[in-house]
Amino acid sequence: MKIPLSSPDITEAEIDAVVAVLRTSRLSLGPVTERFEAAVAEFVSLPHAIAVSSGTAGLHLCVRALGIGEGDEVIVPSFTFIAAANAIRYERAVPVFADIDATTLNIDPRSMEAAITPRTRAIVVVHTFGIPADMPAILEIAERHRLLVIEDACEAIGAEHTGHKAGSMGHAGVFAFYPNKQITTGEGGMVVTRDEALARRIRAMRNQGRYETDDWFQHTELGYNYRISEINCALGLAQMMRLEEILQKRAAVATAYHQRLTRYQDLILPPLAFPGGRISWFVYVVRLGDGSPLQRDHVLRGLTAAGIGCGRYFAPIHLQPSYAAWRNAAHLPVTETVAARSLALPFFNNLETAAMDEVCATLGHFLLPGQAG
Numbered sequence: 001m002k003i004p005l006s007s008p009d010i011t012e013a014e015i016d017a018v019v020a021v022l023r024t025s026r027l028s029l030g031p032v033t034e035r036f037e038a039a040v041a042e043f044v045s046l047p048h049a050i051a052v053s054s055g056t057a058g059l060h061l062c063v064r065a066l067g068i069g070e071g072d073e074v075i076v077p078s079f080t081f082i083a084a085a086n087a088i089r090y091e092r093a094v095p096v097f098a099d100i101d102a103t104t105l106n107i108d109p110r111s112m113e114a115a116i117t118p119r120t121r122a123i124v125v126v127h128t129f130g131i132p133a134d135m136p137a138i139l140e141i142a143e144r145h146r147l148l149v150i151e152d153a154c155e156a157i158g159a160e161h162t163g164h165k166a167g168s169m170g171h172a173g174v175f176a177f178y179p180n181k182q183i184t185t186g187e188g189g190m191v192v193t194r195d196e197a198l199a200r201r202i203r204a205m206r207n208q209g210r211y212e213t214d215d216w217f218q219h220t221e222l223g224y225n226y227r228i229s230e231i232n233c234a235l236g237l238a239q240m241m242r243l244e245e246i247l248q249k250r251a252a253v254a255t256a257y258h259q260r261l262t263r264y265q266d267l268i269l270p271p272l273a274f275p276g277g278r279i280s281w282f283v284y285v286v287r288l289g290d291g292s293p294l295q296r297d298h299v300l301r302g303l304t305a306a307g308i309g310c311g312r313y314f315a316p317i318h319l320q321p322s323y324a325a326w327r328n329a330a331h332l333p334v335t336e337t338v339a340a341r342s343l344a345l346p347f348f349n350n351l352e353t354a355a356m357d358e359v360c361a362t363l364g365h366f367l368l369p370g371q372a373g
């Protein structure tokens with residue numbers, strides 16, 4: 001691709017930090033992992049952070065350690081990455097899909113409440129594309145129905161709602177550090193919580209079920225190898241030190257896109273600001289307006305042919321082949337309309353002005369003549 005969809009932002013500071021770990025004899029479960037965990041815990045103002053091998057692993061550990069199991073229903077949006085629902089199925093619990101709000105693209109609290117049954121145990125709230133979900137409404141409903149709340153903040157490190165960081169408002173929160181995320185460890189994730197017992201259990205399950213009091217060949221409960229290496233954490237810690245700079249760079253790219261695209265009446269652009277909170281920009285996703293006769297996939301193919309990286313963010317989970325059993329049960333009109341008309345544009349910290357101009361000009365070429373005003 002001439003202009004990729006995403007690209008990590010690695011400076012000499014990150015390279016030096018990784019090389020420094022390679023010069024030690026400690027490549028896993030060491031001091032750098034602890035420092036990375038402490039930095040994230042402090043950032044979200046919570047006492048516990050547990051670094052893991054991926055966001056998916058973090059979500060799985062939250063579901064399991066919270067005791068969600070066979071037959072329990074867990075409400076989750078379908079307009080998100082498949083890992084949010086898969087983590088529920090790993091424990092033989094049942095994802096129940098709720099619809100989204102057409103502006104924030106986050107779970108609609110009314111649809112969420114309507115999905116509650118006597119078997120509902122929990123909600124997985126996703127802060128989609130780094131826009132904070134309506135946590136006050138969600139937490140109020142969850143409390144009234146005595147439901148657990150897991151925040152999937154994999155796309156949202158640094159997002160805020162009413163002074164609280166995404167990931168810090170539920171029983172547990174999860175971040176992900178795949179290379180397209182705001183900060184990366186290559187592969188990796190982090191669970192955060194204020195619940196000390198939950199944190200201990202997740203820490204043990206990450207490491208084959210070993211508690212601090214166990215020796216290396218003692219396994220108190222069923223666990224996994226969901227550890228992350230010191231090498232990955234060195235990269236993550238160095239990125240974490242630059243998080244504010246990174247968030248500002250990404251917000252500037254979003255603003256620049258907005259300025260270039262706002263004249264196309266065919267397009268619905270993402271909100272540039274979140275009243276009472278902060279967006280942590282993950283991707284820049286535009287949507288063809290409901291009245292537009294344009295086909296999203298036609299635009300997608302055209303941009304791809306011009307060497308511009310773009311993506312269908314998101315293909316709804318309930319329409320995936322691996323969720324065939326859910327396809328007909330779910331009634332998600334907003335999810336299906338939004339998903340059929342959305343398109344992610346190249347978006348990363350160091351996206352240059354000329355590249356952005358080219359993306360917007362190429363996209364503009366597909367928009368209806370006379371729509372530019």
Ligand SMILES: Cc1ncc(COP(=O)(O)O)c(C=O)c1O
Nearest residue numbers: 054055056081083154155176178
């Ligand atoms: C909303 C959401 N949940 C979960 C994940 C899973 O994270 P990972 O790819 O690190 O397993 C991602 C990342 O792609 C995500 O966007």
